[in-house]
Structures are given as C-alpha cells and as structure tokens.
Amino acid sequence: MTPPPAQTQQTVGVRAFWRAATPAERRWVGLGWLLSLASCIASGLATVILAWSGLPLHFAGLTVYVTVYPPLVLASWWALCFGWVWAAPLVYAATFTLALYAGMPLAWALLFACSNPLGLAVYALGYRAIDRRPELHSGSAWLYFVMLAFASSVFGSAGALIWSYTNRIDNTGLLPIWQGWWLGGLLQAVLLVGPLLWLTRRRISAWLTRRPALLAPPPADPRRLTLRLILVIVCAVLGYGAGTLGLAEGWVQQRLAGADARQLETVQTLLSTAWSFYWVMALFVLFVGFFGYRSFRHWSAANDRLLAELEQLARTDRLSGLLNRRAMEEALDEQMQRGRRHGELASLLMLDIDHFKRINDAYGHAVGDAAIVALADTLRAGLRSLDRAARWGGEEFLVLLPQQDAAAACAVAERLRAALATLPGPELPRFTVSVGVASLQAADRGWGDWLKRADGALYAAKQAGRDRVVATD
Template sequence: MTLCADLPVSASTDMADAYYSVSLRRLWRNGSRQQKTGFLLAWLLSTVLSVSLGLAAVINAWSGLPLEFGGVAFYVSIYPPLLICSWWALCFGWGWGALPAYLSTLTLALYAGMPWYWALLFACGNPVGLGVMVLGYRAIAMPCLLTSWRALVFFLQMVFVGCMFSSAAALVWCYTNQVDQVAVFAIWQGWWLGNFLQSVLLLAPLLALTWPQAEAWMLRHQQLLAVQPTESRKLVLRLMGALILSVLIYAFTTIWLGTESVDAQLRSGGLEGLGLAADRLSAMIWAFFWVIAFIALFMGMFGYQMFLHWHRTNTTLLQQLELANAELAQQARSDGLTGLANRQSTNQALADCWHNSRLRGEGAALLMLDIDLFKRINDEHGHVAGDKAIRKVAELLRKEVRSSDLAGRFGGEEFVLLLRRCEQHTALEVAERVRRHVEQALIDGEGDAPLRLTVSIGVAMMAGEDEDAEQWLRRADAALYRAKHLGRNQVVLAA
C-alpha cells in the first residue's frame, strides 16, 4: 500500500525533507490493535463511500455537463470519489488512494455494462493519475499544507498533470459505449476539467484544513511509516517527463477530438451545420488557448521552483561539506584523547610564534609539562586511570589559555603551553597556577581511593639567542628535566 521503500524513520526527521507513507507491513507488524482497527476501518469506510459515489455519478449522469465561461462552452464531469482517493494518496501514500479509486471506477464501469476486460483497463485511469501526483511530491518533497504560494502552485501543477493522465480512460469509455464523435470531446474535456476543478475548489481547502492533523498523526506513529529519501535525479527526470508528456497528451487529444467533432458536425448537418461547427471550433480554440496559457504559467513556475529547490539543496550540501571539512581539519590538528593540539600542529604553532615574535619584538613563553610518575599510575591503577589523568591535565590547561595561546599534547603524558605576548613573571604565575591546580585535582581510579597527580613544569622565555623554534623547545625541555631532577612537582625557569 505504499510507493516508499521500507526504511526506518527517526524522531528527528523533518517531515518536509522526505516523502512519507503508511506502510501496510509496518502497520500490521508494529501497530497496536487500536491503531490497526482505527486506520483500516477509516480506509474501508472511505472505500465504500468512494464506490457508492462512483455509482451515483453514473446513475445521475454527472459527466460532460456544459458550462459557460466568458462566452466559451466548457464541459465538466462531477466525480466525487476522486476527492476522497486523492486525499488518501497525498496524505498517507499512493496505495491507500489508488485501490479505492480503482474499485470505484471498476464498479461503475461494470454497472454501466462495459465488458469486464475493458473495465479492468478503464479502472486504471485514476490510479495512474494519482501515481503521477505522488511522483511529484516524492521528487520535490513539497508539503501538502497549502499555505504558501509555492506549495499551492505546485499542487495545481500536479493536479493538472494527474488529470491529464487519468483522462485517457475517457477514451476507453467512449469507445466501449460507442459514443459519437461529437460527444467524445465533451466527455474527455469534462473528465479532466471536472477533476481539476474538484481538486482546486474542494481538495485544496480539504488539505489545508486536514494536513496538520495528518502530519501530527504520522509524527506520533512513526513506527508505522516508510520513508523514501527525495532529491533523486531519476525521480526529478521522471517528473519532468510526466509534465512534458501531459502537455503533449492534452494538445494532441484536444486538436484530434476537436477536429473530429467539427468534421462530424459538418458531415451530419451540411450547410445548416456549418454555423454550429464554426461555433464548436471557436470554443475549442479558445479553450485550448486558455489551458495552454495556464500550462505555460505552471511550467514557468515549476521551473522556478525547481531552480529554488536545487539552489537550496546545493547550498545545504555546500554548507555540510564546509562543516565536514572544518571538522576534518580540526581532527587533523587535534589530539584524539584530549582535544588539545597534536604534536604536528603544536610544532607549527611554535615555528609561527617564534618568527612573528622576532619580527615584532614581542615576548613569548613556552611551558613544558610532564605528569610525574605516570608509568606507576598505569602499572598500579590501569590504563583507564592513566587516560583519565591525561584528560584531567588537559582540562586544566584548557582553562588557562587565552584565545591567542595554544595548549597541546606533545606525546604520552607530556604537554606544551604556548603563551604569546607574555612576560616572564606572567609565565611563571601561569605555570605555578597550573601546578597547584593539578596537585589539588582528584582522579577516580579503579580502587576506592581517588588518585592525586603532580606535574613538573619547565618554562622557557623566547630569547634572541635562539636560532630557531627547536632551540627554544630544547631549553624548555631542559628546564623540565631539571624540575624532575630536583624532586618533581615544581616549576623551573630555563636559563
């Protein structure tokens, strides 16, 4: 009962980003007894109502009714089942509307005396038209809430295309009932024009009123839904082909049936029928003109909508690509365990800082930190505790850095803190504050007692004697080594 692939629906999925339908298999498997009974009972009642109204349309001869507009004679047919079936197809999936549409048309055809094999073919008209409409909504994922001009124009386009395809069944009706050529045009025009007017005047307000409730119901029962992702190139190409084909069908059928009707009028009426034939030809030409004008307008608006749709899609994809690239770039520069700068990006930042500070004559400080007795933590408390210790130190370092500074993990339990535009006394204050905060921190170990950490810190101010950033780094590392040698848990300033 659905056109969609049976894919899971997430709670965060936007209803405007994909085409949704109620899956019969999911309804049967995942639905509660109340859900199954309520939904299927409503659908069965709609099917019975559709069949009854279809029979009423035949019994009361609601087809090919003349309608005057601007001095031009049009023909319309009233077929209420299409209103019900279109609503089901657009709100809950093609199959839920196509089956009652087929049954109602088949029933009225058999009641009218049409041979059963022709009736089986004749009944396919409206389901095919509904399928083309649903194809459009699958390709574009346009909401059925007709509160915007884009949604309304798209709805009119899809309704017209669906009516063009379904009206082919009118030719089967005329052939099997041996309708004369004069009446064929009226029946065919009445079919598609009547369906179109019904959709515009009745279905559109009905959707505007009921779609919010239908959407809310689907959001509450997502376990019953199947979703088909949109923006498929094949779907869009099929939709464009359907639009073009519907225009060609309308143009060819109008000209063919109109000329046949005029010829039949001339042959049957002679000179007396000439005036009637001329009137019929004039009406046909003006009707053809106005419909083609509407088609041109709709096609132009559809092209504009497609442009906006693709523009938004491309913009969204580009934004997602930029975010993904930025995330990948950040991951390439960051340490996986701590989120601090990794060794490669730290070395690059050191080189840049060294060059810029020499050019501008600014001071800079480099702090190297090492967790004391880290191997003992791993051996006695496990690597999980060791990772917690590394992350805790990284967290404390992150709190000390300004936007211009850099905190990085240099490897293992060793860290670097780069302070740009920094004087010696400030660097020593920061180093002592980091040492004190680490000493006061508690780490949850595998045992009952929390772990305590200490760090040794070497501080090196950038000096004019440094030939490059590597020499600056070596001085900071030497200061760190002296802090370890002097008893750990202290700050040592490089010479």
C-alpha cells in the same frame, strides 16, 4: 528514532504501519480506509446511475463540460495524506466496479480502472520530488498543488478514450466526456481536495512527526524523481493540447459535413493555424522543461558540493586538518560497536607535545601552530588509510588504530615518535612527543574507559621523563 524535519514529505508505509501501529491506530485508520472504500464504490456507481458524466455548464457564452466523480476526492485525500499505495486501491475498485456495472468487457474494465491511479501517481511523484508536505498554508503551496492537480487530471482523463471506445461514442460525444473528466477532476481538486487538505493535513503531519516509525523510507534519488516530475508535467501539457485540438478537429469536421468548399477551406485554415501554434508551443514547453531540469541539476550539484564542504568543515580541525573532537567521538562509537559485535581488535594512541608552553613562550604562537601542523603532517604520512587521527585539544592528539593490538600499536607509536624527533627545519625548533597506548578491552563499558586508560599511559610517559611511548598493562 529522530523525527523528520518539519518540512520533510511524509508518507505512511504499509509495512511500517502494520509493524509499528498501535491497536488504536490500526482500528481508526483501518476503519476509515474501509469506509472510504465503500464510499468510493457507492459514489462511483452513482456517477453512472445518475449520469454525472459530461454535465454541461454555461459560462460567459461558452459551454464547458464537467464530470462529478466523488471517489477521486476521497482517493486524492488519501494519496496526499497517507500515500499513493493507500489511495490507488480505493479509486481502482470504484472505477472497476462502475465499468462492470456499465457493461464494459472485463479486459477493458481492468485497463480502464488504471487511469485514475495513474493520475494520483502525479501527486505522489510531485511531493516526493520536492520533499515537501502538501500543507496548503501559502500561496506558493496552493500554486504547486493546482499545477499537480492539472497534470493529475489530464492523466486521469485518459480513461475517457476507453470509455468512449467501448460505448461506441463518436467524436461529437467524446469531447464532452474527455473535457468533463479532466476539468471535473481539476475543479474537484481545487474546490474540495484543497480545502480538505488545508483543514486536516497539519494534524496528520503532527501525528506522523510523533510516530516516525510509521513513515515510509525517503526517496533514494530525488534528482531522478525531479526528472520524472518534469517529464510528467510536460507530457500532461502536450497531451492536453494535442487531445483538445484533435477532438475539436473531429467534432468540427462532423458538424460541417455537407458544408460548401469555402467554409471547409476556412475551417481547415484555422485548424492548420491552431496545430502550427501547438507545435511551436510544444517545442517551447520542451525547452522550458529541459532548461528547468538542467538548472535543477546544476543547482543540486552545487548544493551537494556546498553541503559536503560544510560537513567537512564541521568534522575537521581548522589548524591541523585532522578530524576534530566530535568526528573522533563518532569514530570511537563505531569502533566500539564493531568490537562488541565482531570482537575486532583496536588500539588508541594519545600524543602530547612535550613542553609545548615553552615553545609558545620562547618562539611565539605562530611557531607553536607550526609544530601542531608538522605533527599532523607526520601522522597523515605515517598512518594507514583506515586509521583515524584527530586533534583532541590544544597540543593533544588522538589516533585510532583499528585491527591493531597493543604490540603493533606501540610499534606505530615508536615510529611516529622517532619521525617527529628528527624533523628538520630552521624555523621550527626540535620538539618531542609523549605517547600513551591502550588497546580495546572486552570489559570497557564505553570508549570513555578506553580513553581513560590511554590518558593514564600518556601521564605515565610524561612522569617517566617524556619523549617516550608507554602502554597500559
């Protein structure tokens, strides 16, 4: 199996790892994952026991709140190095355990534990959409990682609402918890997960490049993934803005309970202005997201067309418009496989323009090229859609006839030879072709044996006087 390109995104498939991993790989990866699971559960409990949630930090006269949650660091590393399937159980188990320890009802704990796996899914979606590895060795790579970290942190902080509801926390206490969760997640990603990726991801990429059997299959539809990524980022930005304003509004209203009418009117005016600004920005963000996706679709479609054209050029002979030698070799390989697996009949025609050098010498190379084009047009008109015709070299052509035995192939060859012998045209002199026919045999070790017999039949046709069809015995 060919290793993936150097920049292709890599995730380790659980099934692929179970089937293809060596005992040493299973031992080390399995031990590392179990140690990470134990560490996540222990450090998650420490977050509750040591009250690491909503810690106030004073900066430039402002107070911001940060939550320290070590399981998210370990799980993020696993998500970015191995894949979301490896990371989600780690952080889910840690969050579920601490929720039960804190006395959260079972049903709420099961839902509450989904918040951080949801946030980690943003990483998985983001890097699969652009099909790149999270190797942070450039400024643009760091910028993209920070953008994903912000969206991931906002989605992960949704659990703060469940935590506050089940613990009867009012709006005054909800703002520090919610801000602490998303800001703490973002800071942990930038200050801890990022450097950890910078130190380790290239080694993991080198290991996976050597072991492509461990990789999960690539995404089937990158465009749909890109649309989902844009929607995720837009929702994260809008959700962050709405959540911040909503919580701030509740906090301010509680703090101003009992204030005079003038103060309340001033605050209400400020809040109304802030919400108006938010909705204008929301429309702008939606427009940017829509414009970005449409631009991506246009670029992607143009890129697909260009790649298809390049692929067609790489497989097509420029003068004749038929398949080139490389493309015909691929078709012969496929036909050999079908013959071995299903016993499918097939035949080869090898055609050669008789006395082609005389045509070039007498009429010039332009007329010789016209003869090649005329032969190619005749082949296209006289063959079935499943047949394959190629310019094999110079004035020599090869035709693959699937599901045809030698007798049927000879009939096709005779019809083509007769059509070419009667081509009209004042600028194109009459020319003939010799044709060798060979059917696929069970004893053929490869298409080279098959081709050799067709070439031998062509040689026999030329020795017998040209302008004829000869089949091998």
